Amino acid sequence: MKQKLVAGILLILTIFIFCGRVASQGAGQQTAMRTEPPMKGHRGTKFYYSREINPFYPELAPYHRTRGGYVTGNCTWYAWGRVCEMRGSKLEHVFTGDAGTWFEQNKKESCYPYGQEPKKGAILCYKTHVAVVEDTDPLTVSESGWKIENKKSRIVFHCGEPWRKEEKPLGYIYVTEDD
Template sequence: MNIIQAHAEWNKNSQNKWFWTENGQNSIGWKKINGQWYYFSDNGEMVTGWLKGHDGNWYYLLNSGAMAIGWFKDYNGDWYYFSGSGAMVTGWYKDYDGNWYYLLNSGTMATGWIEHNGGKYYLEDSGAMVTGKKTIDGKTHEFDSSGNLIKTESIENNSSFVKEENRTAYIATDSCPLNLRDQPSMNSNIIGSIPKGMQVVVIGKETNGFYKVEWDNTIGYISSSWVSFEKKNDFSSNSNNSTSNLKVTLGEMRTSAPSRDSHYYYSDSNLFYKVKLSPPFTNSSGKPIVGNCTWYAWGRIWELTGQKPTDADFRGNAYEWWEANKRTGKYKYGTTPKVGAVPVWKSSLPNSGGCGHVAVVEKIENGKVYIS
């Protein structure tokens, strides 16, 4: 009797691509190796990043190639949850501790206020749904056992309420508007933007590097690093920015389309789509981050189509933003250009899935496609 010994091993080619070889043959499709699941493309290459399975579910393969299970935090700081089968979860999810979470259509874990099936819910920064009473922005809210909001009352009705001191202050950014957030945290939701030099009312003392402020009949939180209690003479817009294409006063939302005589439509500090369409974000030190193509595409699509492409938000690396929009299932994609569509560049970057920089189709004329 001849005994044939089975042999299986990992192999890496000259392009640093990994393969799982069994008896000289590369594995294809799903393969369980040492208790973990991996996926290999038709040519046997190990897949990493997002993967849409033949069952229509989305999966995430870690840099090691292993399929993600349970909670996973991506490069943008967004949380996702994957079931025991590896399928990305959307909608309501209850963990072993009895906490409820809500995963958006893109799979991202929701925080803050959400509305669902006619009900209003509040989710902690951890994503856990609130029940019972909780004070949010100076008001006491009461939620039933299912998390649905049933009552709201002002904390001012409480005899222990102490009136906070109000002070006049000014936005002292370099040039960009300052993010207005719903909580004193860099991870909280952005509810607006305040242009440089604008006067605000600071309510109370600094908390966690943020001031609670009132501006334009809205109460929120802004980074204390960009607040001045003295009005300076240099609050006018920075003249070093390239603004020849703006056709709008800095600090205001543009109401007309950009001139198509220009070769491109942007400013050096990402100021072209002001306030509503492309609010700047800040890094961990409070400095504005400028120049993200996804913000531009998000705002320009809104102008061209009249619809806000909000499903995948407007943050993140271009390839992640592109894939997140595809995962919602609400957008068509193909090779035929259309006005208002998003063209995507090919990319060979690791984990990019072959997708890179994004832009917007402005017009199609005489067989030529014009993008911005």
Template sequence: MKQRLIAGVLLILTIFIFCNRIASQNPEQAAVQMRTQAPVKGRQGSDFYYNQKTNPFYPKLAPYYRTKSGYVTGNCTWYAWGRVCEIKGGKLPYVFTGDAGTWWQKNIDEGWYDYGASPQRGAIACYETHVAVVEQAEPLTVSESGWTVSPKKSGPVFHCGKPWRSKERPLGYIYVIP
């Protein structure tokens, strides 16, 4: 009887330690699945996209924002900022305020986040005039929203898969999530 009790306690303790170890490897990224569809206001995770306190690019560069020539349908900066905050599970400490073409050099100049040439999950892929978010490093899979103006309201121009700019090599990757 005593041996069974000790064995049971040891089993529970082993399971507890094992689960704790898995959860502590990278809890921020482990809980968030790959985004394969555009964020929809009011759905899970949408606060990172549709809240001005979290996303400095909302509402001006988010979907449905009225311009002189139509509606913005999801700027890449609005989407990338929201997505990395969603993966992290909170607001990032340093904010990129310029257009996508400034993020890479501004990060290097001001030393906000680590950066490099290798894709990592949650990193921002920086191109000359575009940003995307790495969902998976091997094979390289990104989620991204492109900037376009439409005469009527439509959802974000969203894509998940091989980068749209696959023929253009990125300047590099900003590792906003350690």
């Protein structure tokens, strides 16, 4: 009887410890800064390379052929995938149109909170581009696809100071649960 009680307690403790580790690993993976582009087939990229999750895949994903060249990771494809990755779940609302419409569409439809202050996990919106805030001090973003290549090449990706630092953003859309 004593052995069964001890075994039961040990089993329960093992389950709690295991679940705690799995939860903390998942949270760490979702919020770790992305400093490399999401490559198809690599760990943690399901939010980028799935039509069921990312409405911008495959048409705006890397290596899609257009009349003018290859899209090597459009900003809308990347931003959608990145904020879903940070949240650990798909966004409820689908932004339609190009990047320049996201801020006003969100504001008009009251989908997510928005404002002028950068917050980790927020979508940074410009007139023609979107990026994702990775950190606020200093402001660090990850972004992709601000140009089209004439041939297949690696994803056009950047993590660091916003490349459009001279352009005033329209604002930020707060889509992660931290905001």
